[in-house]
Amino acid sequence: MEEILENLNEFIKLNSSSQGGRRIVCVTSGGTTVPLEQRCVRYIDNFSSGNRGAASTENFVKAGYAVIFLYRRGTCQPYCRSLPDDPFLECFEFSDKTNIQGSLLKLPFSTIYEYLQMLRLIAEALKDVGPCSMFYLAAAVSDFYVPWKSMTEHKIESGSGPLDIRLAQVPKMLSVLRSNWAPKAFCISFKLETDSKILMEKATKALRKYKVHAVVANELSTRKEEVVVVSSSGNVVVRRECDKPESFVEDNLIRLIVDRHSTYIKESHN
Ligand code: PMT
Numbered sequence: 001m002e003e004i005l006e007n008l009n010e011f012i013k014l015n016s017s018s019q020g021g022r023r024i025v026c027v028t029s030g031g032t033t034v035p036l037e038q039r040c041v042r043y044i045d046n047f048s049s050g051n052r053g054a055a056s057t058e059n060f061v062k063a064g065y066a067v068i069f070l071y072r073r074g075t076c077q078p079y080c081r082s083l084p085d086d087p088f089l090e091c092f093e094f095s096d097k098t099n100i101q102g103s104l105l106k107l108p109f110s111t112i113y114e115y116l117q118m119l120r121l122i123a124e125a126l127k128d129v130g131p132c133s134m135f136y137l138a139a140a141v142s143d144f145y146v147p148w149k150s151m152t153e154h155k156i157e158s159g160s161g162p163l164d165i166r167l168a169q170v171p172k173m174l175s176v177l178r179s180n181w182a183p184k185a186f187c188i189s190f191k192l193e194t195d196s197k198i199l200m201e202k203a204t205k206a207l208r209k210y211k212v213h214a215v216v217a218n219e220l221s222t223r224k225e226e227v228v229v230v231s232s233s234g235n236v237v238v239r240r241e242c243d244k245p246e247s248f249v250e251d252n253l254i255r256l257i258v259d260r261h262s263t264y265i266k267e268s269h270n
Contacts, residue, residue, distance in 0.1 A: 011105040015066035028139035029053020030072025032112040038153045048140035050075025059254035073108045112142045123181035130184040131268035174210040187212045203230045
C-alpha cells in the first residue's frame with residue numbers, strides 16, 4: 001500500500017501541475033472477487049471482461065485526461081484490448097513520441113477488499129484536484145461477500161455434503177465516496193441489468209439515491225451497442241456507429257461525459 005500511495009501521489013502531482021492543471025479520471029474496470037476461505041482456494045466472481053474500462057481509458061487519454069486505471073488482474077487492458085493481460089507485454093516500451101506512459105497509471109486488484117481499499121486511497125489522494133477529478137465506476141463490484149471474521153481459514157471440506165453459505169451485503173461505497181472521500185469530484189456510476197424492463201427505473205433511482213452526476217445504464221446483451229446516460233438533465237441514448245466497423249460505443253460516450261465534466265468544472269468556478 002505504501003508503494004502504491006507513493007506512485008499515486010507522484011502521478012497526481014505530475015499531472016495536476018502540468019499544462020495548468022490537467023484533469024484526472026479514475027476508471028474502474030473488471031469484476032471483484034469474493035474469497036470463500038482466508039487461505040483462498042475458492043471464490044465467487046463478478047462478470048466483466050474489462051472492455052468498457054479499457055476502451056473508455058483510451059478515449060479519456062485522447063481527450064487529454066490523466067487516467068488512474070483501477071483494474072481486475074487478467075482483464076482487458078487499454079491499447080491491447082484484443083490481447084491477454086500478459087506480463088510479456090510489459091517488456092515493450094512506449095516510444096518517445098507518445099506521452100501515454102505519463103498519462104496512465106495502472107493499479108490492479110482482485111478481491112472486493114483490495115478494490116475498496118484502493119478506491120478509498122485514490123479518492124483521498126485526489127481530494128485536492130477537486131472538480132477537475134472524476135470517478136468513472138465501470139467495475140462490476142460484488143454485492144455480497146463473506147466477512148473476514150466469519151470466513152474459515154482453511155479450504156472448505158467437500159466431503160460433508162451440500163454447502164450452505166450466508167453472504168453479507170457489501171455496503172454501497174458510492175454514498176461514502178460522494179459524501180466523504182471525494183465530495184467535489186465529478187462522479188459517474190454504472191447500472192447493469194439483464195432485464196431491460198427494470199433497467200431505466202433502477203438507474204433513475206440510483207441517480208437520486210447516490211447523488212452521482214450521471215448513471216450509465218446498460219443491459220448485458222446489448223452493452224457493446226448502446227448505453228443510456230441518465231442525469232438530472234434527462235436521458236441520452238448513446239450508440240456505437242454501426243456503419244464504422246472500428247467504432248465503439250465508448251467513443252461517443254466519453255465525448256458526452258467529457259462535455260458534461262467541462263460544464264461541471266465551469267459551474268464549480270462560478
Ligand atoms: O467489462 P465489460 O464486459 O465491457 O462490461 C461492462 C459492464 C457491463 C461491467 C459495465 O458497463 C457496468 O455496467 N459496470 C457496473 C456493473 C455493476 O456492478 O452494476 P451494479 O448495478 O451492480 O452496480 C451499480 C453501481 O454501484 C456501480 O457503479 C458500482 O461501482 C456501485 N457499487 C456496486 C456494489 C457495491 N457494493 N458498491 C457500489 O458502490
